[in-house]
Amino acid sequence: DARVTQTPRDKVTEMGQEVTMRCQPILGHNTVFWYRQTMMQGLELLAYFRNRAPLDDSGMPKDRFSAEMPDATLATLKIQPSEPRDSAVYFCASGFSGTGYHGELFFGEGSRLTVL
Amino acid sequence: AQKVTQAQTEISVVEKEDVTLDCVYETRDTTYYLFWYKQPPSGELVFLIRRNSFDEQNEISGRYSWNFQKSTSSFNFTITASQVVDSAVYFCALIVASGGSYIPTFGRGTSLIVHP
Numbered sequence: 001d002a003r004v005t006q007t008p009r010d011k012v013t014e015m016g017q018e019v020t021m022r023c024q025p026i027l028g029h030n031t032v033f034w035y036r037q038t039m040m041q042g043l044e045l046l047a048y049f050r051n052r053a054p055l056d057d058s059g060m061p062k063d064r065f066s067a068e069m070p071d072a073t074l075a076t077l078k079i080q081p082s083e084p085r086d087s088a089v090y091f092c093a094s095g096f097s098g099t100g101y102h103g104e105l106f107f108g109e110g111s112r113l114t115v116l
Numbered sequence: 117a118q119k120v121t122q123a124q125t126e127i128s129v130v131e132k133e134d135v136t137l138d139c140v141y142e143t144r145d146t147t148y149y150l151f152w153y154k155q156p157p158s159g160e161l162v163f164l165i166r167r168n169s170f171d172e173q174n175e176i177s178g179r180y181s182w183n184f185q186k187s188t189s190s191f192n193f194t195i196t197a198s199q200v201v202d203s204a205v206y207f208c209a210l211i212v213a214s215g216g217s218y219i220p221t222f223g224r225g226t227s228l229i230v231h232p
Binding site for chain 2: 031033042043045048050056089091093097102103104105106107108109110
């Protein structure tokens with residue numbers, strides 16, 4: 001079964017530290033999304049890549065967050081410096097979109113981040 | 117702009133009851149895709165169904181059924197004879213085909229609690 005793999009599953013860190021989350025999308029998928037989930041805000045889109053090109057990161061705090069896709073098998077989300085308000089579950093999802101077709105997203109298990 | 121409204125924040129039922137989760141969407145596009153996802157307590161969002169705007173046929177899959185009505189812009193989800201394992205948060209999502217972004221708009225989710 002093809003799956004989206006995210007690491008780490010759980011991360012506890014102190015305020016000011018750098019946090020890097022990694023995602024391996026499903027082979028053959030051409031879209032990758034990063035979402036943040038909190039009780040207050042629900043699912044928030046942070047970044048969106050299509051064919052590895054960043055297309056939307058309007059939901060991401062630019063001063064501390066960055067998202068990259070160095071190759072087709074790896075997407076990263078970095079927070080530097082981290083703050084307590086960044087505590088949330090971060091999901092990576094991949095899918096396939098083409099002309100006239102937009103498939104479902106496959107989500108990873110999420111990375112639970114706690115910033116003390 | 118697109119919008120998905122899941123007005124029911126939480127629903128509590130007793131096992132074997134039927135339950136319907138509402139989803140109302142807003143878009144000016146004529147070509148769009150609707151999705152339902154399930155997020156069990158383990159955390160990973162799991163795809164349930166995808167519908168495009170040209171296919172108004174209702175769908176049944178085991179105890180799950182979906183009612184798509186363009187006239188009311190609704191895509192409701194019914195679970196027949198609910199079971200404890202159905203306890204989860206359910207998300208409705210919309211992707212529009214125009215504009216080239218193909219970013220899903222998610223509702224806030226409905227938490228379903230099925231009591232034994």
